[in-house]
Amino acid sequence: MTWNIPNILNATLENDVVKLRRIGIDDKEGFAQIAYDPDSWTYMVSVVHDEPSLVTFLERAIADSLAGTRVVFAIIDKASGRFAGTTAFGNLAPADRRLEIGWSWLGAPYRGTAVNRATKGLLLEYAFSELGCERVEFKTDVLNSRARAGLKSIGATEEGVMRSFNFMPSGRRRDAIYYSILKAEWPDVRATRFR
Template identity: 45%
Template sequence: MQIDFNLILQNKTIILRPIKDSDLENLHQLTADSNAWKFYTHDLSDFEEFKDWVKPALKKDRFQFVILLKENNEIVGSSAFGNFSVRDRRIEIGWTWFAKKHQGTGINSQVKQLMLEYAFEKLYIERVEFKTDVLNAQARASLKNIGAIEEGVLRSHTLMAKSRRRDTIYYSILKSEWNHIKRENEW
């Protein structure tokens, strides 16, 4: 399992390309609503926290994409591959967020489709993991909608923005489930 850090994924509507230093100002402009980050580990509306959040991506400890609309090249959000385990053939998809006006538009499903196809069909991953705040009903519904299986809750697992402790809920899709999920979602 080797991720190409120059990887670009795309369909008819969106492009996922690696984050660059030159994207930071445009990305940060999309994060102005501090209320949007209550389910996030960093308050990305604060530029110092935003820079702290993006450090692992710029150091290639996490493969962070920017998400662009093909029609106008507008940056609409970000998502990533992280927590790679070559030995276990496991990867996590997460660190996903969208500008407010693009939430609930179906872009998230398209992003997940592209990333899942790459993980299972190019990297030959055995397990793709997702995790979120147990209180984040919207993220949980999105994960169930793409066919991810709820696995369980890790209590007081993660420190969130504003010093709250998060109970983290895990989801996954296994290689053996992928073809069925792909057909069910008409991908």
């Protein structure tokens, strides 16, 4: 099985809460309004703290998308029309019908709102229905209690910890915790968690 990366890149996913679309360098001004909050980057492998680091973040997201290693989406809050954050499909393994949803961050005004659940629901539906995935995985910093609670709330199953997984910008070695949702689980998860 192969995936048509250009089709995924050009997909616009939408529900009543959010619109997900391809990220672009023209999004810099919109993201600048929410991106410089240090709390957004505590558990991320990238850090955005000023305009040059935001440009670097966007350029890398665009390059990864064009190379087919990640498909990065801008998250637009439909109520306000403003940028809420970014998310991505990554670790793409079409032969195994598997991918990861991650590299996600939300600006402070959007944390604890319906934006994250609405975003994950769109991505999961696309992964299972359009791409034919058998498995969608997520990973986060074992210390990121907010993300861990969010993953449990959408019905993801905790699988285990990969110890000393990678370096963080601070120099700390991160333990990464994995979660997943399987294709066979998706109908029940969708019905009970994404109504």
